[in-house]
Amino acid sequence: xKIRIDKARCVGNAxxxxxxxxxxxxxxxxxxxxxxxxxPPGQEQIARRGARACPERIMIIEEDSK
Amino acid sequence: MSETLxxxxxxxxxxxxxxxxxxxxxxxxxxxxxxxxxxLDMHKSAPPIFWxxxxxxxxxxxSHSANFEASRDVEKFSSEIVPQSKxxxxxxxxxxxxxxxxxxxxxxxxxxxHTIYRAPLQRAFSPKAxxxxxxxxxxxxxxxxxxxxxxxxxxxxSEVAEPLPVQVFLKMFGLPLEKQAAYxxxxxxxxxxxxxxxPAMIVRRMLKLTAIMKETILDRKENPxxxxxxxxxxxxxxxxxxxxxxxxNYCVVLFTAGLDTVVNGISLGAYHMATHPELQQxxxxxxxQIPAATEEMLRRYTFTVPLRRVSNDIEFQGVxxxxxxxxxxxxxxxxxxxxxxxxxxxxxxxxxxxxxxxxGAGPHRCLxxxxxxxxxxxxxxELLTRLPAFSLDASKPVTFHGGHVVGPDHVWLKW
Ligand code: HEM
Numbered sequence: 001x002k003i004r005i006d007k008a009r010c011v012g013n014a015x016x017x018x019x020x021x022x023x024x025x026x027x028x029x030x031x032x033x034x035x036x037x038x039x040p041p042g043q044e045q046i047a048r049r050g051a052r053a054c055p056e057r058i059m060i061i062e063e064d065s066k
Numbered sequence: 067m068s069e070t071l072x073x074x075x076x077x078x079x080x081x082x083x084x085x086x087x088x089x090x091x092x093x094x095x096x097x098x099x100x101x102x103x104x105x106l107d108m109h110k111s112a113p114p115i116f117w118x119x120x121x122x123x124x125x126x127x128x129s130h131s132a133n134f135e136a137s138r139d140v141e142k143f144s145s146e147i148v149p150q151s152k153x154x155x156x157x158x159x160x161x162x163x164x165x166x167x168x169x170x171x172x173x174x175x176x177x178x179x180h181t182i183y184r185a186p187l188q189r190a191f192s193p194k195a196x197x198x199x200x201x202x203x204x205x206x207x208x209x210x211x212x213x214x215x216x217x218x219x220x221x222x223x224s225e226v227a228e229p230l231p232v233q234v235f236l237k238m239f240g241l242p243l244e245k246q247a248a249y250x251x252x253x254x255x256x257x258x259x260x261x262x263x264x265p266a267m268i269v270r271r272m273l274k275l276t277a278i279m280k281e282t283i284l285d286r287k288e289n290p291x292x293x294x295x296x297x298x299x300x301x302x303x304x305x306x307x308x309x310x311x312x313x314x315n316y317c318v319v320l321f322t323a324g325l326d327t328v329v330n331g332i333s334l335g336a337y338h339m340a341t342h343p344e345l346q347q348x349x350x351x352x353x354x355q356i357p358a359a360t361e362e363m364l365r366r367y368t369f370t371v372p373l374r375r376v377s378n379d380i381e382f383q384g385v386x387x388x389x390x391x392x393x394x395x396x397x398x399x400x401x402x403x404x405x406x407x408x409x410x411x412x413x414x415x416x417x418x419x420x421x422x423x424x425x426g427a428g429p430h431r432c433l434x435x436x437x438x439x440x441x442x443x444x445x446x447x448e449l450l451t452r453l454p455a456f457s458l459d460a461s462k463p464v465t466f467h468g469g470h471v472v473g474p475d476h477v478w479l480k481w
Contacts, residue, residue, distance in 0.1 A: 012188070013425070014193045017193065018193075026192070030188065030189075053421060054421070055423055056138070
């Protein structure tokens, strides 16, 4: 599973990092530091919660196709 | 508090019947009696985007989708209520040696300059930097709440909600003790005039603020300390050094954006908890739910109303807007929109979609949101830990004010 992030539109709400700082690392200004999260197995649920917490709705969840 | 309605202005040609609705955001009687109940009613009785003839005539964006889209479209919706080019012209006409008229940058400026003026503040207000302040914010909250506790009944607004953000600021700014009294007096004047939106008076108060701060600002340039002012001197604005005028602008924006917002936010939360004893019980039993409760109270009682100016004639969500029209981003309406939040009137901190826009959306997203969240959470935590079950003091009914920062004038609690 992957999370794709439209980093240019991040405005620094940091709600994703409030769910998981390791999955969603921030830069020193408090904006998202990455454009994509390769979700480690077992962390799908928390990754989904983090992505959905974004008020700007700039995180797209890509579920693995089975 | 009852207020006189502002006179209705003539309706411009592009305002059709379908988008006309008479609402005075400063004086509507039902709004002042219970703001958020009136907003819920508005979702049923008013168009999602409407024009009101009150207060000079302006648009109100009530739906979530209109607020979200407009906040993120800085080209169509400018934050420069007076265009910066005009402000520059006006300032250039001032006589030489006239005091610098501070401006609340970056609130009232559009990208790309917005980005340049906001950047230096960013790090100091990042989640990481704010987390380091949490301990001292908690100490302040504890001392205010413990100070109020023996009284058995008190106005929560003046005892806790007002002093807390002021003291947090004094700490961040590192203002010397002898200046603090003057600063507090000015905050008091500012709060007492929250209903008065006369621009000349606001400028006078901002000049008073910069007069109080100036000595400290200049001193920190030569003798940096561990405070926000010293830090701001050391950053650059784009490719140039920070000037005293920039420093004054920053002090003004933090003063106007970071005090009465927090006061009203904490007070609305206390009001909700006072009227919902079962929630107090639930949160006392499991304080780990307080962060989620803080978010849901922000959603249920969103209370700030930012302004925009329409840049060019456009059609927006089926409505004709004309260049120069003023827009109220009515965020309290957005967060009570049933299309986004089923049963919006129901407080439920476990609701499926709890993502609100109380701190705005787009590039002007509240710079102080991380600080505000910590202040709110810490106060709720300490209030619930330290006070027994509290309720409203029925002998002193809660009254509300409208305007750009909506909330209760006083919240008398008893316990
Ligand atoms: C619960 C409390 C607060 C709420 C609900 C709130 C809400 C908002 C909103 C909605 C905006 C966007 C305005 C716009 O789009 O034009 C904003 C901007 C801003 N806020 Fe807050 N605010 C709060 C607390 C604070 C605090 C504590 C500070 C300061 C330390 C602060 C500083 C700012 C600044 C500087 C801006 C302008 C940002 C920009 O234009 O880029 N706010 N706030």
